[in-house]
Amino acid sequence: MINPITQWLIPKRSLALAEACLIGFVSGLSAVLLKQSIGWLGSWRLQAALILPPSFALPAFGLCLGLLCGFLIEFVASEATGSGVPQIKGALARFPIAMNLRVAAVKLVSTILSLAAGMTMGRQGPTVHIGAALAAQLTRWVPTSPDHRRQMIAAGAGAGLAAGFNAPLASVAFIFEELLPDLSSITLGSAILASFIGAVVSRLLGGGTLELNRELSNFSSTFSALEIPFYLLLGVLAGLLAALFNQGILSSLNFYDRLKLSLPLRIGIAGMLGGCIVALLPDEFHNNSGLRELLLTGHVGWEFTCLAFVIYFLLTIIAYGSGAPGGLFHPSLVLGSALGYLVGIGEYHLLGLGSPITYALAGMGAFFSAVSKVPITAIVIVFEMTTDFNLVLPLMITCVVSYLVADQLAKGSLYQRLLDRKGYSLPKVKVDKRTLAGLKASDIMQRRVETLGSQMTLDQAIQTFSNSSHRGFPVVAHGKLVGIITQEDIAKNRDRLPGNTPIKEVMTPQPITVRHNDTLSHVLYILNRYHLNRLPVLENRKLVGIITFSDIIRAEANQLSGEKEQLGPSPDPSYGVYYTRAPATGSGRMLVPLANPQSAPVLLEIATAIGRDRDYELECLQVIPISRSNSPAQTAVDTTKSRRLLRQAERLGRRWEMPVHTQIRISHDTAQAILETIKQRHINLILMGWKGGPSNSPNQIFGNIIDTLIRQAPCDLVLLKLPQGKEVVDHVKSAKYGSLAKTWKRWLIPIAGGPNSSRALQLIPILATLAKAEQIVVAQVFNPQAGEPVMTSLEKATYFLQQQVKGICDVLPIAIRSYSVSEALIRLVNAQKYDVVVIGASREGLLQQVINGNIPEAIARGVDSTVILVREALH
Numbered sequence: 001m002i003n004p005i006t007q008w009l010i011p012k013r014s015l016a017l018a019e020a021c022l023i024g025f026v027s028g029l030s031a032v033l034l035k036q037s038i039g040w041l042g043s044w045r046l047q048a049a050l051i052l053p054p055s056f057a058l059p060a061f062g063l064c065l066g067l068l069c070g071f072l073i074e075f076v077a078s079e080a081t082g083s084g085v086p087q088i089k090g091a092l093a094r095f096p097i098a099m100n101l102r103v104a105a106v107k108l109v110s111t112i113l114s115l116a117a118g119m120t121m122g123r124q125g126p127t128v129h130i131g132a133a134l135a136a137q138l139t140r141w142v143p144t145s146p147d148h149r150r151q152m153i154a155a156g157a158g159a160g161l162a163a164g165f166n167a168p169l170a171s172v173a174f175i176f177e178e179l180l181p182d183l184s185s186i187t188l189g190s191a192i193l194a195s196f197i198g199a200v201v202s203r204l205l206g207g208g209t210l211e212l213n214r215e216l217s218n219f220s221s222t223f224s225a226l227e228i229p230f231y232l233l234l235g236v237l238a239g240l241l242a243a244l245f246n247q248g249i250l251s252s253l254n255f256y257d258r259l260k261l262s263l264p265l266r267i268g269i270a271g272m273l274g275g276c277i278v279a280l281l282p283d284e285f286h287n288n289s290g291l292r293e294l295l296l297t298g299h300v301g302w303e304f305t306c307l308a309f310v311i312y313f314l315l316t317i318i319a320y321g322s323g324a325p326g327g328l329f330h331p332s333l334v335l336g337s338a339l340g341y342l343v344g345i346g347e348y349h350l351l352g353l354g355s356p357i358t359y360a361l362a363g364m365g366a367f368f369s370a371v372s373k374v375p376i377t378a379i380v381i382v383f384e385m386t387t388d389f390n391l392v393l394p395l396m397i398t399c400v401v402s403y404l405v406a407d408q409l410a411k412g413s414l415y416q417r418l419l420d421r422k423g424y425s426l427p428k429v430k431v432d433k434r435t436l437a438g439l440k441a442s443d444i445m446q447r448r449v450e451t452l453g454s455q456m457t458l459d460q461a462i463q464t465f466s467n468s469s470h471r472g473f474p475v476v477a478h479g480k481l482v483g484i485i486t487q488e489d490i491a492k493n494r495d496r497l498p499g500n501t502p503i504k505e506v507m508t509p510q511p512i513t514v515r516h517n518d519t520l521s522h523v524l525y526i527l528n529r530y531h532l533n534r535l536p537v538l539e540n541r542k543l544v545g546i547i548t549f550s551d552i553i554r555a556e557a558n559q560l561s562g563e564k565e566q567l568g569p570s571p572d573p574s575y576g577v578y579y580t581r582a583p584a585t586g587s588g589r590m591l592v593p594l595a596n597p598q599s600a601p602v603l604l605e606i607a608t609a610i611g612r613d614r615d616y617e618l619e620c621l622q623v624i625p626i627s628r629s630n631s632p633a634q635t636a637v638d639t640t641k642s643r644r645l646l647r648q649a650e651r652l653g654r655r656w657e658m659p660v661h662t663q664i665r666i667s668h669d670t671a672q673a674i675l676e677t678i679k680q681r682h683i684n685l686i687l688m689g690w691k692g693g694p695s696n697s698p699n700q701i702f703g704n705i706i707d708t709l710i711r712q713a714p715c716d717l718v719l720l721k722l723p724q725g726k727e728v729v730d731h732v733k734s735a736k737y738g739s740l741a742k743t744w745k746r747w748l749i750p751i752a753g754g755p756n757s758s759r760a761l762q763l764i765p766i767l768a769t770l771a772k773a774e775q776i777v778v779a780q781v782f783n784p785q786a787g788e789p790v791m792t793s794l795e796k797a798t799y800f801l802q803q804q805v806k807g808i809c810d811v812l813p814i815a816i817r818s819y820s821v822s823e824a825l826i827r828l829v830n831a832q833k834y835d836v837v838v839i840g841a842s843r844e845g846l847l848q849q850v851i852n853g854n855i856p857e858a859i860a861r862g863v864d865s866t867v868i869l870v871r872e873a874l875h
Helices: 013-051 054-076 085-092 101-116 124-141 146-165 168-179 185-205 225-259 263-279 288-297 302-321 329-351 356-372 375-386 389-409 414-421 458-466 487-493 520-529 549-561 600-614 640-656 670-681 704-712 726-733 755-771 792-804 821-832 843-847 855-862
Strands: 472-477 480-486 534-539 542-548 575-580 588-593 616-625 660-667 685-689 716-721 746-750 775-782 810-817 836-840 866-871
Touching (some): 013 101, 013 124, 013 146, 013 185, 054 101, 054 263, 085 124, 085 146, 085 414, 101 124, 124 146, 124 185, 124 329, 146 168, 146 185, 146 329, 146 375, 146 520, 168 185, 168 375, 225 302, 225 329, 225 389, 263 302, 302 329, 329 356, 356 375, 356 414, 375 389, 458 472, 458 487, 472 542, 480 542, 520 534, 520 549, 575 640, 600 640, 600 716, 600 755, 616 670, 660 670, 685 704, 704 716, 746 755, 746 821, 755 792, 755 836, 775 792, 775 821, 792 810, 810 821, 821 855, 855 866
Parallel strands (some): 588 616, 588 685, 616 660, 685 716, 746 775, 746 836, 836 866
Antiparallel strands (some): 472 480, 716 866
16 A cells, blocks of 8 residues: 555656656756856956956966866865766766766856856856756655656756757757657656746746847848858868867866876866966957857958867867866857858858858857767757758758768767766667566566456455455456555455445555556566555556566566577568557457458457457457568568458447457568567457468477467467368358357367366357357366266366356266377267367477377367367466
8 A cells, every 4th residue: 555645756747747847947047047157257257357467367267266166076076077968878877977966056156167267168068967967856855766767867958958058949859869869758748848948947037048149040041052062061171170179178188187186276277278378369269258259140250260260179178178067069069150150251252152151050050960979959959049941951961961970080979988988888789678677567567467346346355365366456447447456455444344345445546557668677666665566557548467576586587597599580570561540448459360361250250259248459460471581661562452351350340339450560470470469569368260270390289370379479369260171161251240150059168177278168158158059068088097086177167157158058067088188079079069169278288299299289180160279378
């Protein structure tokens, strides 16, 4: 039982969106505070340069503020160095990198000090780090799972970037391009909402203008096809110089490391050195913010622009290598604008087309794309700052070319290489679903779930618990999970409430659940945090499975034991080429693979009977096999006949008001396609036909497809073999819905007391009612030398069927003595001319057929009657 006070803390979409709103608001406030504080403290530096000699004031400010910044980071939060993006990547990869309120506060103050000291770095990288750290702290105050925490950290990073650039769309693109590629609906929604709110707060409280250039949104760019070679040239130059810039950053870091200086001294020296260089330059270089405005407007000559590019390039490398807090986003955009402006001036003098400002804007995106290896983000961020559609094509050309050139020279992003320097190397391979880390809830859950109806009485629930080893059951109403009832709930209320009390009054409502695509780490977190023994698994609010600790232990044991790899190349996954979907209103799903148009009416007739009784949806599948030399995703096939067959099922579903889904899949292996469908669609039962002919291999029993499904299909399996006599075959070909099954008057049910026999017995009342059966005979074969036979199983089965089909037909028991079970039953069927035989399909018999033979298979092949084989879901 979960404490109601903490019930609302369970990770849900509504909680994620509420957290995203708060994260966006706080990140926006911190970005505004950072911007205003840098401007206020930086103005003191400029005033000192006017009063005192610049050669003294600028280096002194750089040294003093640099030392103070370094001391703060070294003694309070060492994680606050640099831009912060590598730290975020490491935290999202679950490395032990601190992300909390302390880091956010130190990052904020230290960035103010370093940028006010004259460091030529940007504040946008730190705003990303601050937003992510604030989000991480919030997830500690409101405890959530590791996966949910990662989503909120990513949303905080996006909010910080959106607040820094007033570009919410670019921030979302950056999250999925650089930080968190594993997209989910909650991650996407949280990121968009947090980024939007962060940008709005920053714009409203920060002056409502773009920081880079207030005139950019009023500028209209031009583009001509003749300029494409120059944009290609700009992309190549940006890629080459950005690769040089990235290598310079790494070399600078290595150089400072070799000096063996403390962090305060390194940042202080970098600030002082930057001040000395700037003091020798014209007054326009004293104000970094004014210099950025000057470069981006293009109101200067090419000589000044060249000097500014070289100085900005070198000073950024010097500053970042020291470990000073500051980002590379803004320097990348400024350097790109200077480079683009120079290319634009050259193009204008040669052709007289275009505008240098357009090249400056395209250069911004190109250099940013090559440095950060995020071409989509680069395109979007410049477009958002200018809102000029004419820039889209130039941006696409330059950003893609620069990215390709830079990536050819140095693989991977700069942030990943910076993270690698600290010993945090991200895995280079994809997560394998065969490892525990790659497992989802749907991979380990039990698909066969025993449930109780919400209207069941307390006495009925007590009886159910007494006949079961389970300590709890999910409670459903109209196919939806409404609660869970445990032995503790029963013990607490059995003496207090009357026996006819509905269990919905004593169950735990709104139980904690997980989604079918949640990771194993999330499942373990929920089980441990709330001290649960079982977790219902939902898909679109429908109960599709349940997970217990034993399921997780079994999954781990499978990994440790190591199953043998399949010899030879494994088939490619099947490919869906046609789908129809009906409303998901049933409490489960039944899969009917259709291959033979003649037997399809019988299969669908049985399927609708079972579906109506169990409130199942119908999933009809047509598999088109192709050669292994062809790719399922690239092979063209004709689906006309397949769609015609599936439309029969759709018409039948409309007649009986039953949800019918259909699909056509192309596959190398039909059995594999069926198994993939079972997993994807959470199938509870398979109903399929079997011709009953000889198998293609002595190692096969029912044939490759059926044998594979009997061994591996996790759900219940019902196999139908129709008679092969000419008269019966002609009857099948001409059968209409509801006609063939009515010829099934006399039924034989062999039992052995096992789980498959029990599962078969549960189907008899449904099918016997459909066929209006006249007689059901329950038979059990005993060894003649076993003495007096124990008739318990036979009597129980007979009594069960008598109660279920009362008033429909007679149910008679028969005990048979024989050394061979299969031979005795075959003789009985052929002598008495039974129309239908229902038996359990033994999975163990398949594994030991060479020694013991397979009784169900022998009976199915030895009789000329309709045979229905039933195999219980695997555990």
